Amino acid sequence: MNVDPRDLQRVLDGRWAAVREEVRTQFGDRSLHPDPDLSTEEYRALTTANLGLLAESRRPHLGFDPAYGGGGDVGGVVTAFAMLGYGDLSLLVKAGVQWGLFGGAVQALGTSRHHDEYLKPIMDGELLGCFAMTETGHGSDVQHLRTTATYDQAAREFEISTPDAGARKDYIGNAARDGRMAVVFAQLITQGTSHGVHALLVPIRDSEGRPLPGVTIGDCGRKAGLNGVDNGRLSFDRVRVPRGALLNRFADIAEDGTYESPIASESRRFFTMLGTLVRGRISVAGGAGSSTQKALALAIRYGATRRQFSDPATGEEVVVLDYLAHQRKLLPALATTYALHFAQADLVADMHELQGFGAAGDERRQRDLETRAAGIKAAATWHATATIQTCREACGGAGYLAENLLPQLKADTDVFTTFEGDNTVLLQLVAKTLLSDYGRRVGKLDLLGKARFGARLAADAVAERTGLRAVLRRGDVRDRAYQRWLLVEREEHLLANAAQRMRKALAPGADQFAVFNDAQDHLLVAARAHVDRVVFDAFAAAVARVPDPGVRALLAQVHALYALSVLEGDRAFFVEHAYLTLGRAKAVTQAVNALCGRLRPHARTLVDGFGIPEPWLACPLLDGEHDPTAAATDPAPSREEPTDLASVG
């Protein structure tokens, strides 16, 4: 099994390979890492300048409506955006704010009156803007934010106000330094009635960059990372904007103040407006993926040349990636990174189909896309945080130096787990959708079906108590169908139990909050189990599509390592609920170890397959690659560490 990394790269590049190659060609020969000693203002200025270069490349135009000079290639722009995760994440996030959030909101929530005036300067980077949703007091609970936009019928204007300190817009990218306008989310009030959260386009600075009257702009200052992005705070004191400032695709206000919307339910309208913004979550998951790949490329290449401690038989120092403990730190994480890459590719492709220009809306598929985007964003960003941390540690002191790129990767991606939707809240959203679907499925059963369903639950309980389930379903944990059976059963099991627990809340006099809260952890676990299964399936489908048998065989092993490490991580569940016998649970760990050993010789190929241009990885950490023998000769071949065999037994 000798695989050419370029063949692997072709598979990973997938549908938007051409966009990827363009980005590599355009930027591949230069280092994208800003001096880590830049002051906040210097780094912001550099990032703004680089944003201008991006605009000149016209790649951001890809994501906009062709009728306005855009490229109409939603999948392409999200793919290109994610590739910035190999380089400077401040630029990635600033670009995401400008073209994804700000431009995306104008495109998706606005109508021709906004598009005619603003899309071109937005695409060209001439009009920089903010996406002012989050408030100090309401981060995750967007529906209850408290900024108001009150329609004044006489003046035919809206008055935007920040009623209290908690309603201040916070952490807003482009606000502290560069933004001229902001898409402001506010409770829309007309004729004395609030109609819930809507978005308005509000100028915040004049052409000289001074805050406009009534607009107070604060600066979030230094952050853990992403210091090239000027996050700030916005408060509004009776700021007036014309009626046309309302982004009115899903709701409008007539001159006389009459509210009208094609969507009757306030809640459904709210989620429809938010749904158009799913692209942000998908983009963050993509950026997290690129960053994780870069960290693994650095740590695995370092681990494949770094030597430490000698083999007692040969006296030669051992390459650290040959140690099982080192393999276990990096290779299952690498397998998961592959798995998420393919799940992400599916997500991007589906989004492209559903949200592309001229695509017909499909409410069910849109809902499925949102749920998957929420789940994969949570999984991918937590995976990035954990993996980049592990990579830093796997490189020891060298991994702590800014010159070796890992510190910046860690600091910049850290916020991904809580922005564009806090991961815990996102998983609750996933759980909620799964429960609704489950309720619908069970509700549809006729009376006989319900009886059968009840009988199955009872039989399940018996099977669990007696361990019969595991005995009945014999299999090899290395078998893909068996792995899938386990993942599907876990998901169904957790969901059925969650539904049962939540049903208690419907009893008369039940404390709904207490019922929900007692089950909260269970719901989160169910959502994660669902995401694991979705990612497993996406990877399996991707492997099946690979034409080259060598690449396919290698990827099948990576897929197996992903599956087995998921099973290993939650093997307590599988044993406790009698899905695995004790022997088979132990076999899972043995299989993970064995696969680590089998994939070890392919580790370099697997990270080369990401196709990250060398200048984006160049750092002193990898200097050892050019002089692999430097650390290999050892003046004192005796071995004291790490274990003294003679003292045992």
Add this chain to the structure above:
Amino acid sequence: MNVDPRDLQRVLDGRWAAVREEVRTQFGDRSLHPDPDLSTEEYRALTTANLGLLAESRRPHLGFDPAYGGGGDVGGVVTAFAMLGYGDLSLLVKAGVQWGLFGGAVQALGTSRHHDEYLKPIMDGELLGCFAMTETGHGSDVQHLRTTATYDQAAREFEISTPDAGARKDYIGNAARDGRMAVVFAQLITQGTSHGVHALLVPIRDSEGRPLPGVTIGDCGRKAGLNGVDNGRLSFDRVRVPRGALLNRFADIAEDGTYESPIASESRRFFTMLGTLVRGRISVAGGAGSSTQKALALAIRYGATRRQFSDPATGEEVVVLDYLAHQRKLLPALATTYALHFAQADLVADMHELQGFGAAGDERRQRDLETRAAGIKAAATWHATATIQTCREACGGAGYLAENLLPQLKADTDVFTTFEGDNTVLLQLVAKTLLSDYGRRVGKLDLLGKARFGARLAADAVAERTGLRAVLRRGDVRDRAYQRWLLVEREEHLLANAAQRMRKALAPGADQFAVFNDAQDHLLVAARAHVDRVVFDAFAAAVARVPDPGVRALLAQVHALYALSVLEGDRAFFVEHAYLTLGRAKAVTQAVNALCGRLRPHARTLVDGFGIPEPWLACPLLDGEHDPTAAATDPAPSREEPTDLASVG
């Protein structure tokens, strides 16, 4: 159970309460957080200035020999040092380098000729120095570092040399800017023979701060954190120092070049020299503990005032710490922090007894201390990394802002897991000692005993296969004795198995490296299990000593949460090896949830018990405490998130 935090603080302050109070009194009224926008040079200059203030406080003198003006209070100085972890970690590390590593090495490895000349200026902060052990090519494997110190009999001098790039001293604190001398670890060569690693006192800069001839000094530059510390690189090109530069407590060279040492074995001599440096590891564990406590104080106090999403019954927004998922993020981590605090206190007290001035050496106890220090350093620093990360995420966007202190805590403590001994390597050391002890225990059995021992192993295997073990040992997982039984059995089980696996390496023709490597992960798990049990015991003993019944009752619950969260984290093991029945394994999770609920009302008390002065915690994140109603009134009491009950079932 209403506990006054001051009563709790008295228990936590423990034996060195007076030192703690002194530090609080001296620094408690000022903020210790440097401006996050300082340039590297500005931050270094500030840290050096603060080091001078510390020297003026004469607290660093505490750790030195009273015969030279020191305080002779080893436990006191380590306790005071750890408290810097509540403030500026750059200052903590710089102080650790100066007085712990550099001064500590001169004190412990040198003799009167070094003490007379250098101890006073070192204590007074007038002579700043480096601890030059780590090399670029040899971090963990100190024994094989490659710098040489060759004795030139004619000149009665040593010649210090860096033979190649990999032998460059790297990551050395105080090297890039401030250090005037360095304790240099080198292979000592005399009369053509190498005697292994020894330490010499080598001047590196003149009084003007210029590098001395033959000394090349590099700068590690910006790091992930700790940017107030000037880490650098040292290379030596035939640098000459007099014979007396050798720190000669454990070995010396006569004028004619004859090598002499009271310790015959080279390996034992090496570990004796390293053993005197155990204080560094204990100090890092202490600093990690303070940092973790500070992060938890911030996140828990924020979580206790922050509200998000409404209770469907009351319409009131729920305090986020009332959510089970939020409790599970923070409260088990808090319990573990308490557990590690007491284990650390034991470690400090034992070190004080063993290494205090005038203490009689005790090889067995010294070895036990080293093993415990290695294990607790690994546990405490990994716990710090994970918990500070969790605290950052639990504070959402606010946690990402430098003004709220968590980013600096995360970045500064990150390196703790890999410096002063990489955690994985340290756990291997622990495993090695455990295996040696185990081998000795088993070896001591007479023939009959060995037969019985073999029979026990066989019976164990049967018990495991049939699940008999769990049935025979009935108990309640909430019972402390039962918890301990589980932890002890796990440790013994893993150790016995590890010993069996390692014994294979003794077979003729065995590939020792392969045997070791296959078992490496198992060894690490065994070491962790040992540390868990040691920490459990330390916490239990501390609870038993508490006189106040209210405090004792509260701490007993915290102890239970610690124990149960350890059991929960590894419940797959307990079920797979039939130590827990399926029902009891599930009961563990239920008990963790129940304890989270019971400790929730005491969460604020528990973080106040750490006794962190308010100015050290002051940041905008906690502003909500002064206006707790700000976020509580909610204009739209309906609840859409996080779950839609009506759609279920």
